[in-house]
Amino acid sequence: MKRIDRYILRQLAGGLLAVTAGLAALVWLTQSLRFIELVLDRGLSLAVFLELTSLMLPGFVAVILPITTFVVVLFVYVRMSTDREIVVLRAAGLSQARLARAGMLIALVSVGIGFVLNLWLVPLSHGAFRVWQFEIRNQMAAILLQEGVFASVGDDLTVYARTRERDGTLRGILVHDQREPGAPVTIIAERGRITSTPLGPRVVLLNGVRQQMERPSPGQPPRLSVLSFRENSLDLARATRQEEVRARDSRERSVDELLHPDPAEQLRPREVARFYAEAHQRLSAPLTAATYALVGLAVALTGQFRRHGGGLRLVAGTGITVGLLAVGLTIGNLATRDNSFVWLVWAHATVPGILAFWWLLGAPGLPRHRRRTVAA
Numbered sequence: 001m002k003r004i005d006r007y008i009l010r011q012l013a014g015g016l017l018a019v020t021a022g023l024a025a026l027v028w029l030t031q032s033l034r035f036i037e038l039v040l041d042r043g044l045s046l047a048v049f050l051e052l053t054s055l056m057l058p059g060f061v062a063v064i065l066p067i068t069t070f071v072v073v074l075f076v077y078v079r080m081s082t083d084r085e086i087v088v089l090r091a092a093g094l095s096q097a098r099l100a101r102a103g104m105l106i107a108l109v110s111v112g113i114g115f116v117l118n119l120w121l122v123p124l125s126h127g128a129f130r131v132w133q134f135e136i137r138n139q140m141a142a143i144l145l146q147e148g149v150f151a152s153v154g155d156d157l158t159v160y161a162r163t164r165e166r167d168g169t170l171r172g173i174l175v176h177d178q179r180e181p182g183a184p185v186t187i188i189a190e191r192g193r194i195t196s197t198p199l200g201p202r203v204v205l206l207n208g209v210r211q212q213m214e215r216p217s218p219g220q221p222p223r224l225s226v227l228s229f230r231e232n233s234l235d236l237a238r239a240t241r242q243e244e245v246r247a248r249d250s251r252e253r254s255v256d257e258l259l260h261p262d263p264a265e266q267l268r269p270r271e272v273a274r275f276y277a278e279a280h281q282r283l284s285a286p287l288t289a290a291t292y293a294l295v296g297l298a299v300a301l302t303g304q305f306r307r308h309g310g311g312l313r314l315v316a317g318t319g320i321t322v323g324l325l326a327v328g329l330t331i332g333n334l335a336t337r338d339n340s341f342v343w344l345v346w347a348h349a350t351v352p353g354i355l356a357f358w359w360l361l362g363a364p365g366l367p368r369h370r371r372r373t374v375a376a
Contacts, residue, residue: 170194
């Protein structure tokens, strides 16, 4: 590789790494605020918090990588043009293809990283993230209980504790259990403690009263059953037992699973169509990194040199890419509703790049340069 290519590539690689890392960190910070309450108020350890939120990073990077590739390519080449480096290189005989070679190389690297993320790392990390959510909700139910707050553990179990001591002892406990249809249970106890079992968390209650509205016999009114106890236990994991057989999210599935779902799952036609569109979007999304980079190169390297013309090129390139992003969102929604439009997903990922490449290297009216080579 010539020194000129290494010089441009060094700027592109450094800028891509810095911009992608900075933007991913910003998105991670905003999204992780949803879980900060678990650390500050509910006793979740910082290590678990960092592990849980870090599993979201591959998904963030997969989304922003094509955008950051475009931003870096456009800004680096516009800066070189404004500093007259492009003018000097053209005067030395470098062609459009030679000038754009480093930008196209960094775009290919982004495409490769995008495929690794979309086809392997994102499904893996998202699946682990969903498992962590399940563990926190079921196996770590103790962190959901907050002093003086009615905490919902699942959709049909509510637990209240007046005070919570440092050793984990709960005092003034009220439990309302609606997991058995037509026979709700209300338990009031002086104190209790949450313990972990192989089947999930369980709260042991001491000195209390259990009230249950029994199911009435045909023609009979409902009857209230009251039972006093010295010790009783309640299984909290059963509150969300239905999630143990939950359907896997589309982002957890591989492309092959999306294209050929298991017939045993008995998915609805609407879900099958959504999975099919998701698979094609996941396969085509990395190609947008090359498309956006080619748009940036076409904007930065074509047209006449202007001493103060960098701002106009930045605005033009940004406007084109923002428009492509908006069109991509529209096409994605359309393809999800009707799979006959899936071809538009691939057209959006490739056609603008092909047009930009043609404009960059072969558009009529562009200046032609001497074929003198540079030994650099």
